Amino acid sequence: MRSTLLRKVWDLHTVRRLPSGQTQLLIGLHLVHEVTSPQAFDMLRLRGRRVAFPDRTFATVDHIVPTDGQPRPFADELAEQMMAALERNCREFGVPLFDLSSDDQGIVHVIGPELGLTQPGMTIACGDSHTSTHGAFGAVAFGIGTSQVRDVLASQCLAMEPLKVRRIIVDGALDPGVYAKDVILAIIRRLGVQGGVGFAYEYAGPVIERMTMDERMTVCNMSIEGGARAGYVNPDETTVGYLRGRRFAPAGEAFDRAAAWWRSIASDPGAAYDDEVRVDGTAVRPMVTWGTNPGQSAGVDERVPGPADVADADRAAVADALAYMDLEPGSRIAGTKVNVAFIGSCTNGRLSDLQEAARVVRGRRIAAHVRGLVVPGSRRVRDAAEREGLHEVFLEAGFEWRQAGCSMCLAMNPDRLEGRELCASSSNRNFKGRQGSPTGRTLLMSPAMVAAAAVAGEVTDVRLLLSRSEAS
């Protein structure tokens, strides 16, 4: 029978159906970080339990780490406590930890793929919403809460509601200067931030098939922002090529056997979907959010809508968002002055993101009133970028070049907005107060668009800068 990847992976990992209607799913890989794990380990300790599969559990430190030098103890006492708790828990429970002394440290959704821990056909869980990132490999990956982290540590299982599958086909081709971030922002704008509730999103079509693994990760990362429980791309030769030679991927003949199985778990041609949506990739332009959720976005050449332009049910939310963001209905989003430019996060902190941003800033200076931060997603990304000299490009342009971590995506470390600052950000959430200041404001966009905003000192169309670079 023809089936989707989600159904195949789900069935293969089903331990049993629960009386609640949920499925008890075996989890192939559990990724742990310092923020959502301390209480989970404490609960295990209280009940005298061990970690059921320490060889399927890996930990890293990312959310709280300072990125401007990392001497211990950290100046922030709470951060130091979280770090010390993770170290103690990993030692006591036998969980490998990529800590600050490890070349493999970085954001959990960056290091899993780059180490080859993330593989097609797996079920993956992590106590972070953006675990959907790993779906780029054809894994079924869930962000979970602390009590579920406890459950997975103790039993390697999760109780999960069954999911429907919506296939999102992105047709055509992207114009130069239009990126994976623009595609996913355009999808969320169209389907809404609640549109994916009860669904897993399967991304398909020529635009997705041509994407690199980094780009697919950007798309899958933000599935959760569209309300979907998970998002994935069927594994193909791009996936297999990315995984070959990675540290935790199979090697030799075992790799060839694994690759054959990975290809087999892709959705079958003619599989039935609960819903299907087509997006014209040719029409996607560089996107910028203007509101306080990732669905409130516009093309860089568009105007910000007003309450009168939207359905009755959305009017109050739009008015509230515009008031918070200090934007006039009907104004152009291009030309909005920015104070901070942040390039990083698990959405867009990978090497190709930094390469694209560097292409924009090379030979230019960021505006005098802009504070610019480039925060690689992992140590490996940082090292690779330095080998290419990207750090010099950013430093010469006036950006700060930081150590790896989540940084200003969530501002659980000292990298924060101040007051009403407006930040052009390559991260994934523009909620009120997300970047550290309770009144701070966030405009989500691609890393290249952030770089362009930093140079111009205001939101601008990156395609203008790219065409000027090519002409010079």
Ligand code: SF4
């Ligand atoms: S970069 Fe942001 S979204 Fe990603 S894991 Fe860190 S805090 Fe979460």
